[in-house]
Structure formats: C-alpha cells, structure tokens
Amino acid sequence: MTEQTLVSFEASGLSTYLGDKNATALEKAFGYTTVGELLWHFPRRYVEVGELTPIAELPFDEHVTVVAQVVNVSQRQMHSRRGFIYEVTVSDELSSGGQELKMTFFNGYQARTDLTVGTIAMFSGKVGWYQDHLQLSQPDYAVLDEASQADPRPIPIYPASAKMPNKRIRDLIGLLLPHVTEENLPEFLPSDLLGSNHYPQRFQAYLQRHAPREVKHAYVARQRFAYEEAFVLQLTLAERSRQLGAQHAVARPRQSGKLADKFEAQLPFTLTEDQLQVGDQLASDLSQPHPMHRLLQGEVGSGKTIVALRAILQVIDGGGQAALLAPTEVLAAQHFASITKMLGGLADPGLFGEGEGAGVALLTGSAKTAQRRQALLGIASGEIGLIIGTHALLSDQVQFAELGLVVVDEQHRFGVEQRDALRAKSGDAVPHTLVMTATPIPRTVAMTVFGDLDTSTIKRLPAGRAPIQTHIVPMQLTSFRERLFSKITEEVSQGHQVYVVCPRITDTAAEQGVLLSTYEESSGQTMSVEAMMELLAGMPSFANVRVEALHSQLDSEDKQDVMDSFAGGNIDVLVSTTVIEVGVDVHNATLMVIMDAERFGISQLHQLRGRVGRGGLQGTCLMTTWLDADHPSVGRLKTIESTMDGFELAEADLAERREGNILGAQQSGSRSALKELSIIKDRKLIEQARANVEALMNVSEWQNKYPELLKMAGSWVDESSQEFLNKN
Structure with a gap:
C-alpha cells in the first residue's frame, strides 16, 4: 500500500465519515478537522467491571464506578441560570439489596436520550453529597447492551467537554473504527523494530487504543504510539543534522601567537578542566569545513562566556567576524561590558586595520545615531570583529564583511526567523553556530528538543565560588x-x-x-x-x-x-x-x-x-x-x-511542569504536540528510539528502503514545529 493511501485516509475531512453536523461539532469542541486528529484523541483512562463498587459501599468524595439500572427519571429547571437538570435514579445491578443512587446531569440532552427507565449502564464519577443523600454529579457513563453485559469490555473515558460528552465521543469514534484497516493505515515503522518490541501493527494499535478487549492491550498500543512519536522525532532531528553537516562553512583552525593565545596569556586565573575540555571541542568544530552546531550549557557563573570568547577570537584570528545575539538590551550591555573588560587592550579595533585588536562593538535598538553609524561602518568594513547586540543586529542596515560565527545566548528566547535572518548575512558559506544557555537541560529534553545539536556541558564552578x-x-x-x-x-x-x-x-x-x-x-x-x-x-x-x-x-x-x-x-x-x-x-x-x-x-x-x-x-x-x-x-x-545542582533542579522542574508541548507553541489539534510520549515517563523509550535511529542511519540507502518512513518524518510535525527544530 502506498504512502498516498496513508495520507488520504488520515488527512480526510471528518465530514467524509461522520457527516457535516458531527464534523462541525468536533471542530468547535476540539479544533479537529481530519480523521487523523480524531483518531489521536486517545482515552485518558478505562473503566473495567473489576473496578465496580456496590452502591451500599460507596465512599464519599472518591472516584467510583457502578453498574446500575435506571428506575426513575425527572427534569427540573435551574433557578440561577438558564437550562435544566436531568435527574436519574438508579438501582444497583451488583446487589440484591435494592440500593439506589441519584445522578444529576446539567443540561443533559444526551443523558435524557440515553438514560430512560429500564436502561442498564456503567456510571463513573466522584461521589458527592446533596440534600442528605449521596449522588454522582455529571458522571461519565456507557449504556450496556446485552452483549456488553455478557462480555463487558473496558469503557474508554476520553477528554471531553460539556458540548462533547464521553458518550458522543465514543459513538463518533465508533463510526471511524470500521474504516481502521491495514489498507487505510499501512505500517511505516520497520518490521524488525515492531517485532523486537512486540508492538502491534499501526491499524491494530488504533483499534486496541480505542476499543481494547482488555486494558493491557490498550497499554501495549499506548507504548507503540509513544515509541512511534519518539522514533519519528529522533529521525527528523537526525535527518536535519545530516543536512546541516552537508553544508559548507569556512574552516577557522586555531592559529598560534594571535588574539586567542594573547587573551589566554593575560588571564589572571586558570581555566577549569571543564572549560578547557569544552574549548577543545569548539576549536575542533571550528576547524572543519562544515558548520558547527553546538549547544553549550552550564550553571550560572560556570564561565560559559570565557569559553565562547575563546571560540570568537579563534574565528577572528581566521579572518572572520562573530555576532553575539542577546535577548535583552540589559544582557547585551552586560556582555559588552564584561567582554571588553576581559579583553582589555585586545578589544580595540584592528581586524583589517593597523592594530591587532579584536574590535568589539555594541548595537541595540536604543543606540544613539552617532554610535549606531560608527558601529555599522565598523561591521561592514571588518574593523569590528565582534558585534554584540539584540534583535537590532537583524536589521537590513547591518552588513558584515565576513560573518564566521553566530553565538546565541539563551536560545529559547529567540524565534527561528530571527536566527535565520542573522545567518543570511554571511553570504554563501554558512557561519558556525554556538547556542548558550544557563538553564540546565535534562538529558531527555536535550535528546528530544536539541537532538540536532552537539552538546557540551560545563558542570564545575570556577574555584573560589562558595555555594549560595x-x-x-x-x-x-x-x-x-x-x-x-x-x-x-x-x-x-x-x-x-x-x-x-x-x-x-x-x-x-x-x-x-x-x-x-x-x-x-x-x-x-x-x-x-x-x-x-x-x-x-x-x-x-x-x-x-x-x-x-x-x-x-x-x-x-x-x-x-x-x-x-x-x-x-x-x-x-x-x-x-x-x-x-x-x-x-x-x-x-x-x-x-x-x-x-x-x-x-x-x-x-x-x-x-x-x-x-x-x-x-x-x-x-x-x-x-x-x-x-x-x-x-x-x-x-x-x-x-x-x-545547588542545576541539573537536579532541572529534572524536578520538568516533573513539576509535566513538560508541556516541548516542540513549541501549542496548537489545537496539532500533531506537533506530543500526545503519548512523555519525556518524564518514557526516558528509556526515547533512548531506545534514538539508538534505533542511529542504527537506521547507518543502513546503506535507508531512504530508498523505507521511503514511507522518510515521508512520515517530513509530515509528522507541522510548520511551526519544523521551524522550532530548525535550530541554526
């Protein structure tokens, strides 16, 4: 089956299978417009018969599930606002004691249709108290027919809304499931990976996720979809990294006796082991004829700026210029002050002039006209080797003589368009890129978000800094x-x-x-x-x-x-x-x-x-x-x-925030928001997917062997997420 079939079914409009009225309701409730988006609206949990609680034993203020028969119904208008309350009295089906329980549904149009006297249903909700008796308010429910009573399956409970309750979601997805076939949803993951992990085929996983015979089957399907997300994301990043590596950059090898050596000779302290090691990594990257794409992370005060400055001077020694992009004018001014102080006399202009200095300038939006004009002339002529600034560096007025290195401080504060605008000023050769962050990044986040960047870390603080x-x-x-x-x-x-x-x-x-x-x-x-x-x-x-x-x-x-x-x-x-x-x-x-x-x-x-x-x-x-x-x-x-361990705190912060949409801006119904993959719970799975992708990339002509996989990686994330992944 071709990729065209896969696209045609999942990309089909919901009205094709559900009708215009239902399609419009789903778009209003969740923003969904395609079959694929609705299929990825997975249950948040399942209710099993084994979880049932007799009405006589209901615990107050806890979540319970009961199977009961409707014995009485009534309806009354609400006093404080428009609408009605539909009340249902049920009798316990598990006990012969005739215990009864009341259910209330606010504007319960669907419940009024489904829950008539004599109906047997499974109800799930939190036990409350009203007018001296226990009740379930606005419970989830599933009507049980004779077949389901004889062979009860787990009832899926979906993320729902007032206008799109669980019952209706189950019914609408039920209309799609007969079309979930191997022909409509062909497999794109390599068969050996499915076999080694005991994952079901893609179409089977959808069926098991929405209509499992047992909850354990739904769990296996969930793992398969989480792995699918991890694998395709890692493949996207790996392919991006491969493409970046194929680009041309000017090699800027370390040169002895020039600015970089003079700077180190005048330092009043000894660089730490971490600083030296990371510095060697950067020096090696800059010596290559393809662009460096490296993430430098380290604690506040760990000395990232000195490491970056050594790389900047190496580029200037090689005849190039460097731009340091800061998110705020305060930070840009701080960088300018600290770097010129560290350089001393080496900060004086002189790249293509008579002197031997680096030439450092500051350019921000609030710069006075004369200062701005002088900086622009120095950048264009090559007299300025290092320009530090904010988004003002992206202006069309800023023209570089030869931009060789872009240093981005606090990467997450910039949009891709801004970084690309700066890169576009470098001419035919792609500049080397160094991204710095003082926010420690948990390993799984680095693998999942910054997977196309090589990562360097400075963990040790310089000597003499007492813990705060x-x-x-x-x-x-x-x-x-x-x-x-x-x-x-x-x-x-x-x-x-x-x-x-x-x-x-x-x-x-x-x-x-x-x-x-x-x-x-x-x-x-x-x-x-x-x-x-x-x-x-x-x-x-x-x-x-x-x-x-x-x-x-x-x-x-x-x-x-x-x-x-x-x-x-x-x-x-x-x-x-x-x-x-x-x-x-x-x-x-x-x-x-x-x-x-x-x-x-x-x-x-x-x-x-x-x-x-x-x-x-x-x-x-x-x-x-x-x-x-x-x-x-x-x-x-x-x-x-x-x-004081920033990496330990980053892990705690990640667990507290529940990671959110790590690929960027959340968009309703967007596949870019990870649905099943959790970078907290699925760490081993992410590492496994990364290893599997690395093995795949070593397979000769894998793109020809798995063309549908490559296409899926290209279409898996939406446009905004593609931009987010475009780190350079």
Missing part, C-alpha cells in the same frame, strides 16, 4: 519578617548590594491606593515592585538606603541608567521584577530576596539565585512565602533550598 546559602522565610512569623528587613540593611551597611525581586510591577486596581504601612497588611497579596518601594520608603531603617526600581515598563534608556548605577555601586537595593533573571552581573551583590517565591518556577528561582555571590563574596538567597510549611508549593522552595 539559600533559606525559606515564613512571613507569617513576625520575627522572621523583622529579620528579613534587618538582613537587607546589614548587607548594605557592610558595603554590599541587594536585589529584591517581586512577582509583578504594580498592584491590582482593587489594591491601588492602599498604602502598606506595615508588612502585615500585605498578607494574602502578591507583593509588587510598586508596593515594595512604598513599604521601604516608609521604614525608618531604610532612610539612608539608596533604593531604585527596575522593570520592563521603564524605557530602554532608563533601564540602562538604573543598571549602570547599580553596577557602579550607586544603588544599594534594586527592587525588580525578573528582568534581572539572566545576564545581570554585579560582583558586589551578595543578597537576593525573592518575594512570594512560590509564584516562580524552579528554574527561574535557580537563575535568580545565581545573580549573587559572583565576586568572591558569600551569596545568600532568601525566598519569602506566606504559605504554610505543608503547602505543596512550599515543596518547590524546599527543593531549591536543598541543592
């Missing part, structure tokens, strides 16, 4: 509140600086105008930058403390002025939002206070914590919360408190 002391501050206790603010003034009195991070900029409309004269008045409110500034202004102990605010609503020039003042030691306490999460590097900052810390994610808290203790001084992070110690959200704070 981290503590939770329970704000319900007066003594802890008082100690928090006295700790801030103590650090300032010792000549140090402090960050105070708040979850939001301003108060809500209801809270505006309410002056917080004491911190107790803020209990239950989320602290804002605005409220914190008011609070500190009213505290006598802060009368001589220089406090300023920083947030995204300030214009670019004001933000830069505040950051320059803080970096220059002219501000003692910076009250900020998470705008300082990435890249702000002030060595004199020793204390990070995070207000309402439960409002932030694990990785975000770890990034914020890394802003202090960067200059050899002991760093402290205080995370405040009004929540009780046993609140689930406080567990996240305890995780941060217990470890």
